[in-house]
Amino acid sequence: MKQILNILLFAPLAALMFVVDVQVPGEGQPPSFQLVSEAQAIAGVRRRSFRRGVVIGSAASASAAQASTAAPAQQQAAQPQPAPTQPGALPVGMVVSTLPAGCAPMTIGSVEYQHCGVDYYRSAFQGNNLVYVTSQP
Amino acid sequence: MNALSFRMATALFVLVALALAASGPVAAAQSAAVDPAATRILERMTEYLGGLKSFSVNTQLTIEDVTDRDHRIDLDVSAQVTIDRPNRLRSERRGDITEQTFVYDGKSLALFNPGENVYATEPAPATIEGLLDYARDSLGLIVPVADLVYHNAYELLMQDVNYATVIGKTVIEGVTCDHLLFSRPGVDFQVWVADGDKALPCKYVVTDTGQPGWVSITTVMSDWDVTPDVSDAVFRFVPPEGAKRIPFMRPGASTPSSP
Numbered sequence: 001m002k003q004i005l006n007i008l009l010f011a012p013l014a015a016l017m018f019v020v021d022v023q024v025p026g027e028g029q030p031p032s033f034q035l036v037s038e039a040q041a042i043a044g045v046r047r048r049s050f051r052r053g054v055v056i057g058s059a060a061s062a063s064a065a066q067a068s069t070a071a072p073a074q075q076q077a078a079q080p081q082p083a084p085t086q087p088g089a090l091p092v093g094m095v096v097s098t099l100p101a102g103c104a105p106m107t108i109g110s111v112e113y114q115h116c117g118v119d120y121y122r123s124a125f126q127g128n129n130l131v132y133v134t135s136q137p
Numbered sequence: 138m139n140a141l142s143f144r145m146a147t148a149l150f151v152l153v154a155l156a157l158a159a160s161g162p163v164a165a166a167q168s169a170a171v172d173p174a175a176t177r178i179l180e181r182m183t184e185y186l187g188g189l190k191s192f193s194v195n196t197q198l199t200i201e202d203v204t205d206r207d208h209r210i211d212l213d214v215s216a217q218v219t220i221d222r223p224n225r226l227r228s229e230r231r232g233d234i235t236e237q238t239f240v241y242d243g244k245s246l247a248l249f250n251p252g253e254n255v256y257a258t259e260p261a262p263a264t265i266e267g268l269l270d271y272a273r274d275s276l277g278l279i280v281p282v283a284d285l286v287y288h289n290a291y292e293l294l295m296q297d298v299n300y301a302t303v304i305g306k307t308v309i310e311g312v313t314c315d316h317l318l319f320s321r322p323g324v325d326f327q328v329w330v331a332d333g334d335k336a337l338p339c340k341y342v343v344t345d346t347g348q349p350g351w352v353s354i355t356t357v358m359s360d361w362d363v364t365p366d367v368s369d370a371v372f373r374f375v376p377p378e379g380a381k382r383i384p385f386m387r388p389g390a391s392t393p394s395s396p
Contacts, residue, residue, distance in 0.1 A: 127278050
């Protein structure tokens with residue numbers, strides 16, 4: 001019982017610590033101070049691993065949208081998604097910086113896709129980065 | 138690889154961020170800690186650059202990084218930039234990690250990755266400054282040396298500066314330069330400005346003082362040419378054989394825009 005109590009006490013505390021870790025780098029700076037967050041995004045690997053959660057959740061800004069390519073992005077997770085085209089397929093609009101293994105180019109209409117298992121990806125520039133976006137042909 | 142190239146892309150143009158982030162006027166009352174000798178040299182540099190019809194420069198950028206295993210590493214990327222005011226720009230970044238060409242001819246912009254042989258192109262505003270704003274705001278695209286191009290670069294750099302001093306003189310790439318330090322909350326930046334008539338920047342270091350570690354991003358600028366080749370071909374993008382056109386994915390969009 002005491003152990004359970006400890007866990008119950010500890011869990012929210014741990015969650016709180018995580019939240020603080022996640023939010024601290026992005027907050028407390030005047031909005032104009034993009035440079036600092038840029039530098040953090042570039043340089044703080046340990047922070048970056050936390051920051052992704054923040055960045056991906058707020059895809060509105062350009063830098064955030066760019067930063068989301070650093071991780072297999074669930075950038076669109078907060079938005080309503082169309083039903084997958086096939087069972088097991090990824091939702092349309094997911095952005096990744098590298099394709100999974102075993103893809104084959106496929107032109108449908110005039111658009112070239114990469115066909116990877118049950119998923120179709122389109123290449124696009126997201127800012128300066130080449131990314132691949134799950135699409136429905 | 139692409140995660141790295143994101144970092145490179147972001148960092149290559151951190152100078153831009155410095156300029157773009159600052160949007161208000163210079164604080165009216167700067168403290169006595171701002172040495173006018175330092176601000177004079179900075180202003181001389183921005184005025185000299187601002188007065189150039191065209192220029193080209195090589196930039197060598199070094200980003201300090203910390204690996205997941207807590208080792209300090211440096212990441213490097215080179216870029217060559219040609220500006221022809223008011224409406225033409227070309228930049229080429231080359232390195233192991235990232236290769237990209239950006240071309241703007243006053244009518245349209247093109248971004249080309251030779252490694253993957255893919256490009257995107259869009260209609261663009263009529264001036265370089267309009268282009269830089271459009272590229273950043275509408276495409277999430279960062280273009281090199283924007284801070285050198287904006288006509289109010291001095292005001293942008295001096296935003297919130299509360300300490301400025303002249304450190305001394307040194308020699309960079311064979312050029313005698315004045316070494317200046319500027320500080321504002323969370324950020325220190327050092328600028329080295331060439332001595333003499335041509336007040337060109339030699340080097341630029343931006344340090345994040347708002348976080349432990351004080352990591353920096355360093356840009357060394359060399360091979361300044363104030364009479365570069367500005368023939369039409371420099372600013373014209375012709376897709377190579379087999380290059381595939383792809384769309385831009387605009388910031389906040391959930392699908393790529395039509396190419």
